[in-house]
Amino acid sequence: MSSHPDELAPPSEPDRQAAVHHAAVALRSIGQPNSVASEFDFLNDKYEGRRLFSELLGTFFLVLVAVGGGMVNARFGGNAVPYGALVVAPALMVMAIILFMGTVSGAHLNPAVSIAFAARGDFPWRRVPAYIVAQFLGAILATLLLWAMIGKQGSAGLTLPGSGISATTAMLWELVLTTGLVSVILGTASGAQAVGPLAALGVGGYIALAGLWGSPVSGASMNPARSLGPALVKGDWTSWWAYLVGPVAGGAIAVGIAVVLRGHGGDRGGVAAAQGTLGADRRRGRGPRD
Numbered sequence: 001m002s003s004h005p006d007e008l009a010p011p012s013e014p015d016r017q018a019a020v021h022h023a024a025v026a027l028r029s030i031g032q033p034n035s036v037a038s039e040f041d042f043l044n045d046k047y048e049g050r051r052l053f054s055e056l057l058g059t060f061f062l063v064l065v066a067v068g069g070g071m072v073n074a075r076f077g078g079n080a081v082p083y084g085a086l087v088v089a090p091a092l093m094v095m096a097i098i099l100f101m102g103t104v105s106g107a108h109l110n111p112a113v114s115i116a117f118a119a120r121g122d123f124p125w126r127r128v129p130a131y132i133v134a135q136f137l138g139a140i141l142a143t144l145l146l147w148a149m150i151g152k153q154g155s156a157g158l159t160l161p162g163s164g165i166s167a168t169t170a171m172l173w174e175l176v177l178t179t180g181l182v183s184v185i186l187g188t189a190s191g192a193q194a195v196g197p198l199a200a201l202g203v204g205g206y207i208a209l210a211g212l213w214g215s216p217v218s219g220a221s222m223n224p225a226r227s228l229g230p231a232l233v234k235g236d237w238t239s240w241w242a243y244l245v246g247p248v249a250g251g252a253i254a255v256g257i258a259v260v261l262r263g264h265g266g267d268r269g270g271v272a273a274a275q276g277t278l279g280a281d282r283r284r285g286r287g288p289r290d
Contacts, residue, residue: 047278048127048130050104050105050278051104051105051106051131051276051278052105052130052131052134053134054101054104054105054107054276055105055107055108055109055131055134055135055138056134056135056137056138056141057101057138058097058101058105058107058109058138059109059110059134059135059136059137059138059139059142059225059226059229060138060139060141060142061093061096061097061142062090062093062094062097062109062138062142062223062226063138063139063142063143063225063226063229063230064142064145064146065089065090065093066089066090066093066157066226067142067143067146067157067158067226067230068142068146068157069081069085069086069089069157070086070153070156070157070158071146071150071153071156071157072150073086073156074153074154074156074157075150075151075153075156084212086211086215087208087211087212087215087220088208088211088212090207090211091204091205091206091207091208091211092204092208094107094109094200094203094204094207095200095201095203095204096200097109098199098200098203098204099200102199102200102273102276103276103277103278104276104278105131105275105276105278106123106273106274106275106276107276108131108135108274109135109223109225110135110222110223110224110225110226110247111131111132111135111136111223111224111225111247111248112178112182112222112223112224112247112248112250112251113182113185113251114128114131114132114135115128115248115251115252116182116185116186116251116252116254116255117186117189117274119251119252119255120186120255120258120259120264120265120270120274121264121265121270122189122265122270122271122273122274122275123271123274123275124275132225135225135229136225136228136229136232138225138229139225139226139228139229139230140229140230140232140233142229143157143229143230143233143234144233147233152234155234155236155238157230158219158227158230158231158234158236158238159218159219159220159221159226159227159243160219160238160239161217161218161219161239161242162216162217162218162219165217165218167239167241167242168242169217169218170217170218170219170239170242170243170246171218171239171241171242171243171245171246172246173214173217173218173246174218174220174221174222174242174243174246174247174250175245175246175247175249175250175253176250177210177214177218177220177222177250178222178246178247178249178250178251178254179250179251179253179254179257180206180210180250180254181203181206181207181210181222181250181254182250182251182254182255183254183257183258184202184203184206185199185203185254186254186255186258186265186270187202187258187261187262188202188203188273189269189270189273189274199273207220207222210222218242218243218246219243221243221247222247222250223247224243224244224247224248227240227243227244228240228243228244231243
């Protein structure tokens with residue numbers, strides 16, 4: 001018999017609640033490395049609203065720049081924004097967004113990227129629909145704001161096939177460009193690469209280079225939200241399917257390439273890059289607990 005009666009006393013209510021919480025986390029994290037589950041706890045929906053707002057806001061800024069350049073030229077003259085600036089500005093915006101919001105949501109900003117991360121095993125499939133809705137909503141709001149500020153400018157700002165280019169050719173062009181983009185994203189998000197914040201330079205640099213030579217053919221969208229969000233607002237569905245099928249198929253091919261190069265996903269670095277690390281610092285005591 002123990003000489004300490006307290007050891008036989010039933011656990012207090014806070015202790016019981018803590019035990020239930022730890023058991024729930026353990027059950028939800030089956031199939032994930034314990035280090036990932038304990039450090040990031042991505043199955044916790046506590047921060048999901050912030051993550052979705054991050055995707056909405058980031059896509060809003062991206063489309064504001066990408067669509068706005070063409071609309072400004074249509075409003076003030078064809079050379080108000082030089083061609084080089086038109087294709088480089090979205091790349092610089094993506095770099096900035098990755099740097100200042102990447103740790104919140106992963107800064108996907110693109111349905112093709114969200115789908116690719118999920119197919120790679122770095123992102124939960126159940127979160128993909130909400131991410132895509134947030135991305136499209138950001139694109140729609142950006143287009144509406146541009147309309148309100150400088151007026152409707154016809155098809156300006158839309159991604160459309162170049163002169164003499166068929167929708168099929170534009171689709172294949174978008175497929176090839178997006179394969180490269182998502183390959184860069186998945187590669188720099190891999191723990192094997194250990195690139196960290198410099199991933200923003202790789203992704204932004206690829207977008208700029210692809211736009212400089214690919215924009216005259218298809219518009220170099222590589223992003224269904226960037227293309228179809230404004231198309232929905234403007235009611236212009238010219239060759240719309242090319243900007244849906246091309247990027248999504250290109251992302252799928254990039255996932256296959258990543259498997260060949262580095263094996264299956266789910267490593268700690270890839271998961272952190274795809275899902276963000278929101279909440280990790282708070283649990284380490286670096287900030288106030290919510």
